[in-house]
Amino acid sequence: MSRRAFTRSLMAAGVGMFSVPLAGRRALAASDDEATFFTWGGYDIPELFGEYKEKHGALPNFATFGGSEEALTKMRAGYVVDVSHPCNQALTRWVSSGLFQPVQTDRLAHWGDVMPELVDLPGNDAEGGNVWMAPFDWGQTSVTYRTDMFELEGEESWDMLWDERYKGRLGSLASGGDAWWCGAIKAEVDFKDIDTPEAFDKIAAVMREQRPLIRVYTDDTTTLEQALASGEMVAAMTWNSSAVLLQSEGVPVKFAKPKEGALTWVCGVMIHKDAPNLDRAYDVIDSLLSVETGKFMIGEWGYGHPSKKAFELFDDETLQGLGLSANPSNILDAGHFQIPQSQEWETKMNAMFEEIKAGF
Amino acid sequence: MVLLSPAFGFMLVALLVPFGILLLMSLWTAQGFGFDTSLTLDNYRQLLERPIYGALMERSLSISGSVTIATVILCYPMAYYVAFHVHRNKMIWLVFITLPFWTSYLLRVFAWKVVLGYEGVINSGLMSLGLIEAPLEFLLYSQSAVVITLAHAWAAFAILPLYVSLEKIDKSLLEAATDLGDGPVARFMRITLPLSLPGVISASLLIFIPTTGDYITPALLGGPDGAMIGNLIQKQFGPINNWPMGATLAIVLMLCIAVVSGIFILLTMLVRRRIS
Amino acid sequence: MSGRGFNKPSRSLRLYSLIFLFVLYVPVLFLPLFSFNDSIYVKFPLTGFTFEWYGELFEREPVWNALMNSLKVGISVSVLSTVMGIFAAKAITRYRFPGRGPAVGFIMLPLVVPLIIFGVALLVLFSRMGVSLSLYTVAMGHLIVCLPFSVATLIPRFEGFDKSVEEASSDLGENAFWTFWRVTLPMVFPGVVASLILTFTVSFDEFIMAFFLSGSEPTLPMYIWGQLRFPKEFPSILALSSIIIAVSFLLIFISQWINRGAHVTSVKGD
Numbered sequence: 029m030s031r032r033a034f035t036r037s038l039m040a041a042g043v044g045m046f047s048v049p050l051a052g053r054r055a056l057a058a059s060d061d062e063a064t065f066f067t068w069g070g071y072d073i074p075e076l077f078g079e080y081k082e083k084h085g086a087l088p089n090f091a092t093f094g095g096s097e098e099a100l101t102k103m104r105a106g107y108v109v110d111v112s113h114p115c116n117q118a119l120t121r122w123v124s125s126g127l128f129q130p131v132q133t134d135r136l137a138h139w140g141d142v143m144p145e146l147v148d149l150p151g152n153d154a155e156g157g158n159v160w161m162a163p164f165d166w167g168q169t170s171v172t173y174r175t176d177m178f179e180l181e182g183e184e185s186w187d188m189l190w191d192e193r194y195k196g197r198l199g200s201l202a203s204g205g206d207a208w209w210c211g212a213i214k215a216e217v218d219f220k221d222i223d224t225p226e227a228f229d230k231i232a233a234v235m236r237e238q239r240p241l242i243r244v245y246t247d248d249t250t251t252l253e254q255a256l257a258s259g260e261m262v263a264a265m266t267w268n269s270s271a272v273l274l275q276s277e278g279v280p281v282k283f284a285k286p287k288e289g290a291l292t293w294v295c296g297v298m299i300h301k302d303a304p305n306l307d308r309a310y311d312v313i314d315s316l317l318s319v320e321t322g323k324f325m326i327g328e329w330g331y332g333h334p335s336k337k338a339f340e341l342f343d344d345e346t347l348q349g350l351g352l353s354a355n356p357s358n359i360l361d362a363g364h365f366q367i368p369q370s371q372e373w374e375t376k377m378n379a380m381f382e383e384i385k386a387g388f
Numbered sequence: 389m390v391l392l393s394p395a396f397g398f399m400l401v402a403l404l405v406p407f408g409i410l411l412l413m414s415l416w417t418a419q420g421f422g423f424d425t426s427l428t429l430d431n432y433r434q435l436l437e438r439p440i441y442g443a444l445m446e447r448s449l450s451i452s453g454s455v456t457i458a459t460v461i462l463c464y465p466m467a468y469y470v471a472f473h474v475h476r477n478k479m480i481w482l483v484f485i486t487l488p489f490w491t492s493y494l495l496r497v498f499a500w501k502v503v504l505g506y507e508g509v510i511n512s513g514l515m516s517l518g519l520i521e522a523p524l525e526f527l528l529y530s531q532s533a534v535v536i537t538l539a540h541a542w543a544a545f546a547i548l549p550l551y552v553s554l555e556k557i558d559k560s561l562l563e564a565a566t567d568l569g570d571g572p573v574a575r576f577m578r579i580t581l582p583l584s585l586p587g588v589i590s591a592s593l594l595i596f597i598p599t600t601g602d603y604i605t606p607a608l609l610g611g612p613d614g615a616m617i618g619n620l621i622q623k624q625f626g627p628i629n630n631w632p633m634g635a636t637l638a639i640v641l642m643l644c645i646a647v648v649s650g651i652f653i654l655l656t657m658l659v660r661r662r663i664s
Numbered sequence: 665m666s667g668r669g670f671n672k673p674s675r676s677l678r679l680y681s682l683i684f685l686f687v688l689y690v691p692v693l694f695l696p697l698f699s700f701n702d703s704i705y706v707k708f709p710l711t712g713f714t715f716e717w718y719g720e721l722f723e724r725e726p727v728w729n730a731l732m733n734s735l736k737v738g739i740s741v742s743v744l745s746t747v748m749g750i751f752a753a754k755a756i757t758r759y760r761f762p763g764r765g766p767a768v769g770f771i772m773l774p775l776v777v778p779l780i781i782f783g784v785a786l787l788v789l790f791s792r793m794g795v796s797l798s799l800y801t802v803a804m805g806h807l808i809v810c811l812p813f814s815v816a817t818l819i820p821r822f823e824g825f826d827k828s829v830e831e832a833s834s835d836l837g838e839n840a841f842w843t844f845w846r847v848t849l850p851m852v853f854p855g856v857v858a859s860l861i862l863t864f865t866v867s868f869d870e871f872i873m874a875f876f877l878s879g880s881e882p883t884l885p886m887y888i889w890g891q892l893r894f895p896k897e898f899p900s901i902l903a904l905s906s907i908i909i910a911v912s913f914l915l916i917f918i919s920q921w922i923n924r925g926a927h928v929t930s931v932k933g934d
Contacts, residue, residue, distance in 0.1 A: 064880055069890035072726055087725060091880035092890050097627045105787075106796035107879050196525065203627060244529050244611050248892050254705070260506035260523070371420040371629070378628040386615050388440040395752035395811060399771050402808050406785030413788055462684070469681045473674060483920040484685065488692055490862070491912040492869035494885050495905045498892070499691045502698065502706050509694055512708035543688060593776060601778020604871065618780050625784060625876070635788060638781045645778070 063110040063308035064089040065297075066099055071113065075324045080308075080315040088312050094247055095203055097374070103127050108302050110309035114161065115295040117205060120151035120368035122298060123160050129301045130158035135310045138317040142334040145357050146294055151368045161296035164316050165325060166332040168283075168351070168363055169206045170290035172256060172271040173263035175280045184284035186214040188263050190234070195241045199252045199264030202245035204374075204381040206291065209366055210265060211235045213288050219367045228380065235384045245385050256281060268351055272330030283330075283351045292363030332356055414636040423632060431636035441620070441637065445644060448616040451531060452599040455538040456592050459546045462539070463591070467550035468580075471557075482551065489544030497605050500537040504528045504609065529611025537605050542598070546591040553587025554580070582660060589656050596652075597645050617641055696906035704899050717903040727904060730887035734868050737799050737883060741806040742864035749814030749859055754848070756815070757822040772812045782808055783876035790877070797879030805873035810863035817862055817923065821855030858923030861915050869912060884908065 065072075065088045072090035074081065081087055088110075093099040096114045103112065104125060114122045122128060133139045139162075146163035154160060171188050173180075178188065189198050189210075201207050208231060212222055215230040222231075243261060246252060253270050255261040257279045264270075271283035284290075297316060303309045315321060322338025325331045330350040333339070339347070344354045353359050369377075415427040435441045470481045488496065503509045504527040511523035527533060557580060565575045603618030610616070617637065624634030702712035721727055756768055774782065786805050787797075795801065829851070833843045849856070871885040878886055888904065891897045 066880065074725075089880065090726060092882065094890070095627055097629060101626065101629060102797060102879065105791040106794055108796065109880065205627075239612065242612060243525075250892060250898060255506065257705070258507040258523075258707075260525070374627075375418060375629050378623070379630065382620065382623050382628060383438070383440045385612055386440055386444060386620070387612065388438075388443065393751075395748040395771055395815065396767055398748060398807070399773070399811065402786075402804070403770075403773065406782070406789040409789050409792055410781075410785040465677060465680050466684045469674075469677045473677060479920075479924045483917060483924075485688070486920070487913055487916055488688055490865050490869070490916040491692070491909050492871070492885060492905070494869070494871040494889065495695065495909060496692055498888075498905070499695050502694050503691050505706070507705065507707035509708065516708050540688070540691065597776045598778050601780040603780060618778070621780055621784060622875075625787065631788065634784060638784050641778065642781060 061305065061308075062086055062088050063303075063305040063312050064091060065312050066091045066093065066103070066107075066109040066112040068092065068096075068113060069094060075328075076321050077312070077315045078320050079318045080311050083311060084308070088308070095205070097205075097378075100125065103300070108304065109300050110303040110305050111297050111299055111312050113164070113295060113297055115205070115293050115366075116149045116151075116161075117209075117293065117366035117368055119149060119161055120154070121371055121374070123151060123154050127301055128160060128298045129303070130155075130160055131162045131297075131299060131313070132310075133159055133162070136162070136314050136317065138314055138319075138335065141319070141337050142317060143336055143356060145360055146296075146334045149294060161298050162313050162317070163294050163296040163334045164313075165296075166292070166294040166334070166356075166360075167268040167330070168290040168292050168359070169201070169210060169265060169267055170286060171263050171284040172252075172266040172274070172281050173284060174256060174259065175282050177259060177262045183287045184282075186210065186286045186288050188284065188286075189265060190214065190238050190241065191263075192241065194262050196243050197260070197262045198238075198241050198243065199255055199261045200238070200242050200245050201249075201252075201265050202247045202385070204378045207235070207245070207265065208377050208381055209291050209364070211238075213286075213291060213364055216288075219364060222367065223369060223373050228376070232380060232384060235381065239384055239387065268330040272328075272350055285351075290363045292360060292365050326350065326352065332359070410635045410638060413632050414639050416632040418630040418632050431633050432640075434633070435636060435640060441617075441640075444615065444617045444620055445641065447531075448600050448618070448641075449644065449648060451534055451538070451614075451616060452596050454535050455542065455599050456596040458535065459539045459542055459595050460550070460588060460591050463543055463546040464550055464584075464588075467547050467554055467587075470547075471551055471554035482548075485547050486544040489542075493541060494604060496541050497537055497608055500533070500540065501528070501608050504533055504536075528609060529614065531610065531614045533609040533611075534605050534614045534616070537609055538599050538602065541605070542595045545594045549590040549594065550584065550587040553584045553590075557583045585656060585660050589653060592652065593649055597649065600645055601641060692909060695902055695909060699899065699902035699906045701899075706898070706902070717899040718907075720900045721903055721907075724900070726882075726887060730882050730884045733799055733881045734884040737803045737806060738864045738868040741803050741810050741867040742860045742862075744803075745807055745810040745814040745863045746818075746856060746859045748811060749818050749863075750849075750852070750856065752811075752815050753818035753822045753852075753855075754844075757819060768815075771815055774808050775812050779809065779872040780876075783873045786873070787876045797877055799878070799881050799883075801877040801879070802874050802883060803867075805877045806867040806870055809870060809873060810866050813866055814859045814863050817859040818852065818855045821852040821923070854922045858919040861919035861922075865912050865915050865919075869908070 062084065067090065069092040072092055074087055077087050091109060093102070096118050099112055099114070100118070100122060103109065104127065142163065146166060147159060149161070149163075152160055171184070171186065173188060178194070180188075189200065191198070209219070209222075211231045211234050212219060212227065215234040217227045217230055221227050243255070244251065249266060249270050252261070252264045252266055253274055256264055256270070256274060257277070266283075268283060271281055274281045297313050299306070299309050299313075317335060319335055319337045319341070322333035322335040323341055325333045326338060326342060326347075330352070332352060339352075339354065339356065342354075347354055413423070414431055415429065416423045416425050417428060417430055418424075466485065470478060470485070474481050501508070505511070506523045506525065506528060508528070510527060511520070514520045515523065561579050561583075562575060565579055570578065600616075601618045601621075603616065603622050606614045606616045606619055610619075621634050621637045621641070624630050624637065697710075698706045699717055700713055700715070701710045702714040702716070703710075752771060756764065783805065786801070786808075790797065790801055830843055830847055833847045834840070838846065869885060870883075871889065874883045874886050875889070882890065884904075888901055891901050
């Protein structure tokens with residue numbers, strides 16, 4: 029190759045190299061028109077955004093997180109999105125961060141279908157009757173167990189996850205947002221007193237008792253589901269969807285209704301105060317509240333959905349099988365409902381739970 | 389100097405400034421959503437008082453130590469082979485040895501989960517061969533799983549420095565030793581090993597240091613007993629939401645690494661002097 | 665030379681080396697193997713051959729977005745770090761100046777600091793500066809990781825060619841820029857290409873820094889990490905991983921091949 033030809037090809041290569049990122053940036057600019065939904069990994073699927081896609085011809089932009097604390101941390105660090113996805117137990121802290129704006133419910137076409145029990149959450153009416161979080165998915169944290177391998181003694185109970193017989197064959201969610209509260213139910217601590225030092229001691233004691241029995245603490249539900257499917261674990265703390273998924277694959281599991289009550293949670297969507305695409309943010313929420321999305325959430329994942337109309341699509345038997353009910357307030361009333369706590373409490377609880385998980 | 393300045397200047401800014409802020413933040417305390425910016429050694433005090441920090445630090449150092457020893461010992465013969473016994477296509481050998489190293493670390497760790505899992509490759513393989521009745525549970529979620537995975541993941545990093553130092557050895561020295569009647573073992577102990585020590589040292593440091601801070605492998609494969617200090621640091625910036633404590637842990641981890649590496653270098657220097 | 669003992673072909677050593685290579689590769693190769701398996705569970709015995717998981721990948725928009733993000737970061741980082749690496753390598757090999765050794769050590773420092781510490785330190789810095797996390801912050805982090813590799817790849821190239829050619833060129837009246845452009849660069853060209861490919865791959869596969877520094881746009885490894893928790897997605901993640909591994913292998917092989925003339929000192933660690 030002559031030097032000139034070489035130089036020319038090098039320049040061409042250089043131009044090529046530099047123009048790729050530029051082209052990319054232009055492509056990115058185009059999708060800036062869509063709202064950004066900052067959500068749990070797994071909710072970034074087209075099935076939930078049928079309406080949105082119909083209206084705008086594209087899906088919203090997604091950003092995902094593994095836990096809502098992580099999400100709040102990122103947003104506090106200056107990360108701006110349109111809509112994000114906390115749960116009721118974090119609601120007060122999210123509101124008090126000053127990063128969000130109330131939801132103007134009259135801008136939502138499907139708001140009329142929403143069950144009022146799910147809107148009327150502690151902290152959701154802060155600062156004069158606003159709605160800060162539009163409810164979206166709700167469900168329970170309970171014990172999924174292998175009916176063929178776990179010998180039930182008496183009623184279904186949280187004791188199943190403290191059963192010495194199955195040492196090393198029990199699993200747990202790793203996040204304190206679930207596990208600590210379940211520990212509170214097991215330790216018979218009233219959620220109202222969960223921030224007292226005595227409650228901390230009591231819950232820590234049961235968590236320490238449980239720790240040697242646990243094969244793995246994990247936030248990725250695949251691990252728990254595969255372990256249950258293979259028989260590596262006989263029981264694990266999970267959400268509704270794990271049991272539904274395993275059942276659909278023919279694994280003999282059941283989502284327990286513990287006699288002490290399961291942990292009930294409601295997650296929803298909040299709008300960022302600086303949302304750059306406010307109109308589309310409302311379209312995201314509307315899409316999530318739609319009957320089609322609800323049908324998918326209930327039928328495929330076994331989660332509750334706020335739309336009354338979506339529930340009407342299922343018969344009683346199907347709902348019972350999914351661990352739901354035609355009258356959702358039954359479930360909400362029967363379970364233990366998390367009470368929002370302060371940031372200090374969260375930090376203290378998580379630090380303590382991490383120590384326990386590590387064996388201290 | 390002018391030429392060096394972009395790279396050097398970038399590194400200066402990209403290293404010193406964040407570390408400065410990290411150090412500063414380690415002297416703050418977390419307070420709700422924000423920080424209490426009055427300077428205090430509180431975090432460092434807690435680090436000494438609560439057993440978890442010291443224990444995890446110790447565990448990380450011991451896991452990384454095992455990984456380092458295993459990797460260097462296993463890689464040494466390989467590097468030796470390429471340096472002394474491969475005469476043609478050395479380059480191809482080296483490329484093949486180092487190839488996996490450049491591919492996604494996450495995926496290599498993930499691959500080990502597939503291998504070691506309860507229904508993983510080893511267990512389901514052994515079971516379909518009829519060698520075991522039930523899956524071996526100890527394979528996954530243990531410190532040994534972490535050590536195996538890390539040793540595998542960092543092997544290439546050990547081979548290159550070992551190879552370079554072995555390759556540099558003057559062959560005539562070995563010939564001379566043979567002429568003087570040294571057997572293979574004596575020759576190895578008297579010449580090859582001492583002369584390849586620089587390679588052993590850099591290989592050890594190149595493995596020991598990065599693995600101490602690893603958190604992916606323990607998170608995926610370690611189970612409750614396999615957690616390392618990196619996991620705790622990551623948690624401080626995640627769910628625990630105590631950034632100052634996380635900064636403190638990061639600083640202390642660096643100090644620990646520096647001290648251990650320093651001691652290691654000193655020891656090998658002493659050994660080297662003794663041998664020669 | 666043969667028959668002197670130390671380089672006599674040793675059968676056991678050869679066997680060891682082959683086993684070593686086997687163990688090095690096999691775990692990684694299970695990912696592609698199971699990506700063609702017709703079951704969502706990753707276990708033996710294999711149940712059947714399928715392309716389904718690969719087909720599924722093409723329909724997934726987030727995968728493509730993540731891929732684009734990784735390409736953007738990877739290409740920018742490889743170009744920037746190689747450009748800086750060229751200057752640095754030239755300075756290091758051509759000129760003696762006080763503090764040269766420490767300066768080189770300093771640039772190589774990221775090789776011997778746990779990446780989590782960089783990730784955390786940069787996260788703290790960005791958040792204090794009010795810089796919101798984006799692909800730019802990821803690229804910044806990757807630049808730190810990649811620069812040492814780039815410098816280490818280029819130094820042997822600069823060391824390997826005859827300085828007198830450059831001198832001759834400047835004697836002929838070429839100015840410094842033209843000497844560099846027309847003489848130096850062509851001679852180190854294989855190193856430059858190798859560095860571009862190598863740093864691209866490192867950035868493309870990097871996860872630890874991206875975990876702390878990425879905002880809304882996930883890179884491909886971040887996307888994979890997020891998807892590990894969904895069993896139904898698992899096989900197509902295996903498929904995606906297999907593609908990434910295949911491409912990485914190919915790229916690295918090419919870069920090493922192009923640069924095969926250089927001494928193998930690319931990871932000296934000093």
